[in-house]
Amino acid sequence: MSQSFIEQKNVHHSLGMTDADVIKIYRTMRLARLFDERSELLQRAGKVAFHVSGQGQEAAQAAAAHALDLAHDMFFPYYRDYAFVLGVGCEVSDLMLSLFAKAADPFSGGRQMPGHFGYKAKRIVTGSSPVTTQVPHAAGFALVAKMRNQPSVSFVTFGEGSSNQGDFHEGLNFAGVHKLPVIFFCENNQYAISVPYVKQMACAKVSDRAAGYGFPGVSVDGTDPFEVYAAVKTARERALRGEGPTLIEAQMYRLMPHSTSDDDSQYRSKAEVQAERERDPLPRMLMYMMQTGIWDDVKEAELKAECVKIINAATELADKAPYPVAEDTLKHVYEGD
Amino acid sequence: MSQSFIEQKNVHHSLGMTDADVIKIYRTMRLARLFDERSELLQRAGKVAFHVSGQGQEAAQAAAAHALDLAHDMFFPYYRDYAFVLGVGCEVSDLMLSLFAKAADPFSGGRQMPGHFGYKAKRIVTGSSPVTTQVPHAAGFALVAKMRNQPSVSFVTFGEGSSNQGDFHEGLNFAGVHKLPVIFFCENNQYAISVPYVKQMACAKVSDRAAGYGFPGVSVDGTDPFEVYAAVKTARERALRGEGPTLIEAQMYRLMPHSTSDDDSQYRSKAEVQAERERDPLPRMLMYMMQTGIWDDVKEAELKAECVKIINAATELADKAPYPVAEDTLKHVYEGD
Amino acid sequence: MAKISYLEAIRSAMREEMERDADVFVLGEDVGVKGGVFHATKGFYEQFGEMRSLDTPLAESAIAGVAIGAAMAGMRPIAEMQFADFIFPATNQIISEAAKIRYRSNNDWNCPLVIRAPFGGGIGGALYHSQCPESVFFGTPGLKIVAPSTPYDAKGLLKASIRDNDPVLYFEHKKCYHSITGDVPEEDYIVPIGKADVKREGHDITVITYGLMVHYVLRAAEELSKEGIETLVLDLRTIQPLDVDAIIAAAKQTGKVLIVHEDNKTGGVGAEVAAIIAEEILYDLDAPIQRLAAPDVPAMPINPIQEKFYMLNPDKIAAKMRQLAEW
Amino acid sequence: MAKISYLEAIRSAMREEMERDADVFVLGEDVGVKGGVFHATKGFYEQFGEMRSLDTPLAESAIAGVAIGAAMAGMRPIAEMQFADFIFPATNQIISEAAKIRYRSNNDWNCPLVIRAPFGGGIGGALYHSQCPESVFFGTPGLKIVAPSTPYDAKGLLKASIRDNDPVLYFEHKKCYHSITGDVPEEDYIVPIGKADVKREGHDITVITYGLMVHYVLRAAEELSKEGIETLVLDLRTIQPLDVDAIIAAAKQTGKVLIVHEDNKTGGVGAEVAAIIAEEILYDLDAPIQRLAAPDVPAMPINPIQEKFYMLNPDKIAAKMRQLAEW
Numbered sequence A, B: 001m002s003q004s005f006i007e008q009k010n011v012h013h014s015l016g017m018t019d020a021d022v023i024k025i026y027r028t029m030r031l032a033r034l035f036d037e038r039s040e041l042l043q044r045a046g047k048v049a050f051h052v053s054g055q056g057q058e059a060a061q062a063a064a065a066h067a068l069d070l071a072h073d074m075f076f077p078y079y080r081d082y083a084f085v086l087g088v089g090c091e092v093s094d095l096m097l098s099l100f101a102k103a104a105d106p107f108s109g110g111r112q113m114p115g116h117f118g119y120k121a122k123r124i125v126t127g128s129s130p131v132t133t134q135v136p137h138a139a140g141f142a143l144v145a146k147m148r149n150q151p152s153v154s155f156v157t158f159g160e161g162s163s164n165q166g167d168f169h170e171g172l173n174f175a176g177v178h179k180l181p182v183i184f185f186c187e188n189n190q191y192a193i194s195v196p197y198v199k200q201m202a203c204a205k206v207s208d209r210a211a212g213y214g215f216p217g218v219s220v221d222g223t224d225p226f227e228v229y230a231a232v233k234t235a236r237e238r239a240l241r242g243e244g245p246t247l248i249e250a251q252m253y254r255l256m257p258h259s260t261s262d263d264d265s266q267y268r269s270k271a272e273v274q275a276e277r278e279r280d281p282l283p284r285m286l287m288y289m290m291q292t293g294i295w296d297d298v299k300e301a302e303l304k305a306e307c308v309k310i311i312n313a314a315t316e317l318a319d320k321a322p323y324p325v326a327e328d329t330l331k332h333v334y335e336g337d
Numbered sequence C, D: 001m002a003k004i005s006y007l008e009a010i011r012s013a014m015r016e017e018m019e020r021d022a023d024v025f026v027l028g029e030d031v032g033v034k035g036g037v038f039h040a041t042k043g044f045y046e047q048f049g050e051m052r053s054l055d056t057p058l059a060e061s062a063i064a065g066v067a068i069g070a071a072m073a074g075m076r077p078i079a080e081m082q083f084a085d086f087i088f089p090a091t092n093q094i095i096s097e098a099a100k101i102r103y104r105s106n107n108d109w110n111c112p113l114v115i116r117a118p119f120g121g122g123i124g125g126a127l128y129h130s131q132c133p134e135s136v137f138f139g140t141p142g143l144k145i146v147a148p149s150t151p152y153d154a155k156g157l158l159k160a161s162i163r164d165n166d167p168v169l170y171f172e173h174k175k176c177y178h179s180i181t182g183d184v185p186e187e188d189y190i191v192p193i194g195k196a197d198v199k200r201e202g203h204d205i206t207v208i209t210y211g212l213m214v215h216y217v218l219r220a221a222e223e224l225s226k227e228g229i230e231t232l233v234l235d236l237r238t239i240q241p242l243d244v245d246a247i248i249a250a251a252k253q254t255g256k257v258l259i260v261h262e263d264n265k266t267g268g269v270g271a272e273v274a275a276i277i278a279e280e281i282l283y284d285l286d287a288p289i290q291r292l293a294a295p296d297v298p299a300m301p302i303n304p305i306q307e308k309f310y311m312l313n314p315d316k317i318a319a320k321m322r323q324l325a326e327w
């Protein structure tokens, strides 16, 4: 619940970040939020079938993306990571094409659900629905980086509920034994669908789990982009020095229902959600930038307008884009088919 | 490497144990060791095909068994736990029948490998070869004990290598969330077949893992029966009070190759094994008992003779016992067949 | 008799068994407070309390493994896999443990466990919320596998599964939940595991199927009936053990057999059904044994064009049936 | 040509591929310092160093999952499951991930992975060191599955698997390791995935099989030859994708087909082979399609009486072949 970064005026300078860095992160957050809100609308309007929201998680995602090396690192995002994938180079139109399940969807050619990323050109590794399978993959890429002596770090995200899967344990353990360059980034949004944190695990923090793998675990305020940025930077440097993985827990709150198929009033109160809206990273980041003097109402209006234009254009493009061809269902089971 | 219990004269009194308790534990250890040695001989002589040894692990196993409630607790031993199963009421003849794969083998009717226990009358739950699957089962029994409000604790053992399996993580987490009465007992004998501890996990102690599940983890000298006894007693009381599980790591050394199919000179030096023989719990327990005055050469000779007699009788019985009937292969796939 | 939905049949089977037998309880992701993502356990938390409608951590191997432990301890757990696609992390517990507990212990222990798993597609679920994973478990002795198509069968088979003393995988078709309704007796009944059911009599061709496809086949059969072709429709209901007698009888009746399933063709349950017929009554056949199933691709895409291409439907089935009838 | 064992064929295939291509490496439990519990990777640690013969923690899902990651990263990992029975904890990684990576990414990513798994029984391995798990993975599109019977095929298929750009499950029969030797060319060669092989020509009956059973069938065929019955023996070699053309040709040649496998009968690969024949060339058959396989029990017991009862052998096979010939 730290309000610290808002109160402090120059957190970002003390972290070696320029004003432009901050604006870039904010822009990513803003774009992701607008995409997310638009997706909700499109779903409610019956234009698309399904959306899974990342609202409340944008600060952590955008800041983490900004702390990574887009030319060398490898990314293993999970389904809420719109801000993250925008931060590492995806376009809103990519997200929209995926949301509409159109042929030009770069993640899967309209095959997978929205939120299932994968884009080799952007160093995003293909992901699936069964949670946490990507965690050992991230270790596998890191193993190869170590074998080939490449300055590449695997950055993999997952929810806190997913840290209860066997693959979490096995993946972190493998990376720990071989001191692999991996950042395990848990977006702890307090719920696994309807199951609250206390019914998921009995340790106080997800980061407590790192002790079992012999590498550091840190918990940060996931609504504070600067804390997240600093933690990811530190973890990345550690990884590059050959000292091995870090488990980062970014603590936050899932502001929306689990997905458009979920009714969260079945398991949590409106009051709880309302209270958590106080920590919504977007207005707080805006306040920080205003207070710091690098932002003002005019710039905000301009940005908003620019983002809306992007979203509108992407929506139109995706809406009009063709679906895949029926017979192409048979393609790409094996090489050459 | 504590020599402490040998140096102290009345460790057992300070733990509330009688002399008879100590002698009972020692007898179990002795019997298990003799069974183990005999099995090695039988295998080398071609009388049986395969043996997996528990030598070096008897103190922890026998002491743990002695700390449990044989009328209420449920046991989930792993394949090296001869001293443990003897301690909870199995006979050497049971072990021999299983070693010879005879029809009267109470664990499996000659179906499973030796070291695969399971005996409802003795509260031993059936186990298999794929490691660590028994860990969630132990949580399941403990869940039922909690539901039914029974004073029953699940006691489950496994090697340190097995603590890297997904089922370890998922089982401990489940038990932690629901504060179930389970004692997770890791027999850390330093190797998973050929793979030494440092190549299995990067945490200093297996017990470090408990932090990730929100319950205590303790490491004890697994060659010291009193340390083990005390730890298991404490964990059991905690479980019965409804405070949840404990992870106990008993540190020890596998004195023999992984199994009779293994040649350990391929991956560890004779010198290392020789040095570890110094910590062999059997002579040390004997020394303690001698120094404490509850044991002497005559009693030792008597016990040895009694044990050899038991082993001989069991060997003969098992050797002569009939194999299962061929057509019974088809039985017990489902109820009633 | 009351007309209820397939989902309500499943819910009421569980509810009644839980009322009847204190050893029955449900566990799984979101089955407690929320009442299940499909609401199969709606109201259970309120009626039976937390411990009998237990929200678990997100860990399928633990859900299966803990349930196996509880079953061996004498309870009758019903473990829910949120989607059948997510049963795979529990494979080791199901195949190495549940299936082998009675056998390996020489009948000393047993495992009265039900694993419910919503399966099947045609609901815009994409690759990982549409799969038919039954063929992965089919052929593992020690497991029973059922896949009902109607509310009557769903309720009766679930009750039979809960009362069974061996592990049962219960595949329920998501698309049937609300779209299929049917009459169900007010009084307690079971549908025995291992018995197929003739859902329609006919003397021209035989179609053997299960799950959602039963309804599509019946629709196709209606269509063909107008053309003068009468179809015997055998609903397997239980996939393992297969009702060999019923399969043989149904095949013999017409001598022309088509096997239809939603799962992909190669290595599916249909292969075994075909093999049994080819082994037992080859000389009674008047046409090659046909199979109609999904294409051999990993799973169905989400976009509506390709989902439709992937999924069978009454038209595709009718076309194949017509072909067979004309053979 | 050199006469080498089946195990040496596997080892030399890996060694030569690792010498040829720096992207090839092995990982698994005990594959490094010890050289594998069956010594399949003996000497690799010394020749290629720790990173290319990597001892992993005891965690099959990680072995598969890390290997999948490495494969997507451009390497050609060979992951060893110590026993095929222990492949099940990795099921989710194999079925949900490896098999679907190319498809779900619309060809953007691929997964050139080999998983080696020693399978099969008759070696006193009991329930959990004897299993034939191929039918669990058979029918999952996106996977290739091979199961060679001879040193020549073992070496050639392993090389082909390593060079393949999709995931391959390589089931090697433990009982063949030392008991089967055969000629293998000195020079580099591959055996293409997807091609069955006629191991013996014959015009009376056709036996289709794979793995260890190839040798038992050949021995039975010898026996029957003395009685004047000539058997065509088709070794599938690749289980997925099946060589449909070769199956059809072999079945047509004699019109009498027996399918033999060590795996239990129901839901085995034999069911699909039978179904294909019954679908494609029913009218060319002179006898019902027979299957001979292990009984439908969870796995084989360790005691020698029941292990023998469970396992097929040349005598049991010959008896069934005789029956078919006399049909």
Ligand SMILES: Cc1ncc(C[n+]2csc(CCOP(=O)(O)OP(=O)(O)O)c2C)c(N)n1
Residues within 6 Å of the ligand: A080, A129, A130, A131, A158, A159, A160, A161, A162, A163, A187, A189, A190, A191, A192, A193, A254, A258, C029, C058, C060, C082, C086, C089
């Ligand atoms: C193996 C598996 N089991 C179940 C599901 C269904 N499911 C999708 S998301 C989810 C909850 C995930 O919670 P968490 O990891 O905390 O991530 P969050 O959704 O909260 O971001 C569940 C149970 C799944 N996708 N994969």
Ligand SMILES: Cc1ncc(C[n+]2csc(CCOP(=O)(O)OP(=O)(O)O)c2C)c(N)n1
Residues within 6 Å of the ligand: B080, B129, B130, B131, B158, B159, B160, B161, B162, B163, B187, B189, B190, B191, B192, B193, B254, B258, D029, D058, D060, D082, D086, D089
């Ligand atoms: C899932 C699984 N994978 C592999 C094996 C083969 N295996 C048997 S014992 C063993 C090593 C176990 O090491 P650890 O857990 O430390 O127990 P220890 O044998 O040292 O007592 C292995 C790899 C197995 N039994 N189960």
Ligand SMILES: [Mg+2]
Residues within 6 Å of the ligand: A159, A160, A161, A187, A188, A189, A190, A191, A192, A193
């Ligand atoms: Mg969450």
Ligand SMILES: [Mg+2]
Residues within 6 Å of the ligand: B159, B160, B161, B187, B188, B189, B190, B191, B192, B193
């Ligand atoms: Mg060990």
